[in-house]
Amino acid sequence: xxxxxxxxxxxxxxxxxxxxxxxNYSYGATPYLxxxxxxxxxxxxxxxxxxxGDTLVQGIKGFEAEFKRSQSSFNxxxxxxxxxxxAEYFCAVAAYNNNxxxxxxxxxxxxxx
Amino acid sequence: GxxxxxxxxxxxxxxxxxxxxxxxxxxxxxxxxFWYRQFPKQSLMLMATSNEGSKATYEQGVEKDKFxxxxxxxxxxxxxxxxxxxxxxxFYICSASPGQSxxxxxxxxxxxxxxxx
Numbered sequence: 534x535x536x537x538x539x540x541x542x543x544x545x546x547x548x549x550x551x552x553x554x555x556x557n558y559s560y561g562a563t564p565y566l567x568x569x570x571x572x573x574x575x576x577x578x579x580x581x582x583x584x585x586g587d588t589l590v591q592g593i594k595g596f597e598a599e600f601k602r603s604q605s606s607f608n609x610x611x612x613x614x615x616x617x618x619x620a621e622y623f624c625a626v627a628a629y630n631n632n633x634x635x636x637x638x639x640x641x642x643x644x645x646x
Numbered sequence: 647g648x649x650x651x652x653x654x655x656x657x658x659x660x661x662x663x664x665x666x667x668x669x670x671x672x673x674x675x676x677x678x679x680f681w682y683r684q685f686p687k688q689s690l691m692l693m694a695t696s697n698e699g700s701k702a703t704y705e706q707g708v709e710k711d712k713f714x715x716x717x718x719x720x721x722x723x724x725x726x727x728x729x730x731x732x733x734x735x736x737f738y739i740c741s742a743s744p745g746q747s748x749x750x751x752x753x754x755x756x757x758x759x760x761x762x763x
Contacts, residue, residue, distance in 0.1 A: 576739050576755050577690075577739070
């Protein structure tokens, strides 16, 4: 079965600094990959997804992620972080045509003024 | 964009009562709905997958008699926590998908915080 690892439990960056959140997946075939953001006490909002094609995926709120098959990674990036980006970020993987979506443990982002 | 409404957002009740949580897709027909459970500062754990008109598929370790799921229409799924106890206290999140594969992305509700006294 597929699985996801988010190595960083908590990251703190200064407002305006760049951000990279790491995600590694395990799956034998081409995965479907997702990044979600969760504000406290709320549900999840989809930031971006990768199914196929261009390995650099653009999402909402200025986020992007790059699928690297050789490294089994799907890291999330943003060139300049805003205070409103402080939240919990989840990477998720699903098999093709399979409803079994697995989430990583999440990375909590704190933004310093 | 697609909207999923989850109700109630917060419920507190006494041990032994049953609690029903509703998940509605407001502007699309949800062929498949998912129920997740999230413990504090942890990730989402899939509890069950439900397809309209059929029985839910439960993940290993999830008690189907404890967590009753009904997906009677293409816009509504309900999760009933029967005879709830303090250990059932958690954040429950539903999601809905218009298709049965992940090229039809899931849309998440805002979650229900369940506290059992």
